[in-house]
Amino acid sequence: MRYLRVAVHQDPADRHPMHQFVVEREGYTVSRLLEYTPPVEGQGAFLFHVEGPVEPYRSALDSVVTLSDWELSPCPDESFYLYVREQLRGRDQELVGAFTQPGLVGVLPVEYRADGTVRLTVVGPAERLQAAVEETPEGMDVEVLEVGEYGARGLGAGSDLTxxxxxxxxxxxxxxxxxxxxxxxxxxxxxxxxxxxxxxxxxxxxxxxxxxxxxxxxxxx
Missing domain, CATH: 1.10.10 (Arc Repressor Mutant, subunit A)
Structure with missing residues (x-):
């Protein structure tokens, strides 16, 4: 069982507006997708943890037309949790489709970093991992960070940790x-x-x- 960790480089026009916000604004380092429900008719529910101040992020959410609902929950440090329901954009669906095709399992979190990259890990047969890289949408460059035999920790004390x-x-x-x-x-x-x-x-x-x-x-x- 193999795993692949990649950094996907996107043009600013292809990035999600809130990822681009993290790239452009001082004080934000990364937004991590922690959990999600599979999209139905293109709309899904997502839970993120964002490292950075609640404001002005909260205000910027109002300008994202694909969001149908969202809520914020501040943390004691300068970070917060974000719940959103959103209609996925075409380019987002293309990227998700490449790495969620049959035979692959995504390993959370997915990281949307301030350097403009999307970092994600998938597990599956070697040929399916190769296909995912090859089927990444045109205009998005894939940098392979790690590849190898998947060795997740076993069950036992600490197995419920994220x-x-x-x-x-x-x-x-x-x-x-x-x-x-x-x-x-x-x-x-x-x-x-x-x-x-x-x-x-x-x-x-x-x-x-x-x-x-x-x-x-x-x-x-």
Whole structure:
């Protein structure tokens, strides 16, 4: 079972308006698609986590004509969750279609970065991964970041962590955040996983809460 991680480079005209907003505005680093429901007749529901201030992002949403509904939920640090219902644009449907064709499984999150790239990971047979790259819409360049044998972590304590929480925990262990005395910082964790220190701290808090709840519910034996 193989996996492929790519960065898709789009022209500004092809980007979603809110991705272009993240590219153009100071203070925004990445918008991550965390969950979604499959589109019905082109319309889907999506949950994002956006690293950056709520304003002026909130005001910009009103100008996106493809949105039928949206809500924001601010986080303690300078980030927020975004729920949207949206009619997918033609170019968005073409990109989604290339990487969700039969035989492929998308691994969330999908990252819409301030450098203008869309970063995503898919799992499946090697020939289907190659087909996805070849069928990327014309005018969008695909940069292959990683390819190899997929080795997801097994079930057990921590299996309910999100992929992003798991990345934060791995980075924290690597930098010595859990050593006694503590050797690493949330700033170093954030640098490893490309996010703000406050976001790294929040990811670790949520991961710790999830793992402790699993341990408490399963008992000592």
């Amino acid at each position: 992929e992003r929480q798991y990345e934060a925990v791995v980075a924290a262990v690597d930098v010595g955040y859990y050593e006694t005395p503590r050797a690493g910082t949330t700033e170093e964790v954030g640098e490893r996983i490309d996010c703000a220190p406050g976001t790294a701290a929040e990811l670790l808090r949520r991961a710790e809460r999830t793992v402790m709840a699993e341990v408490a519910s399963s008992g000592p034996f």
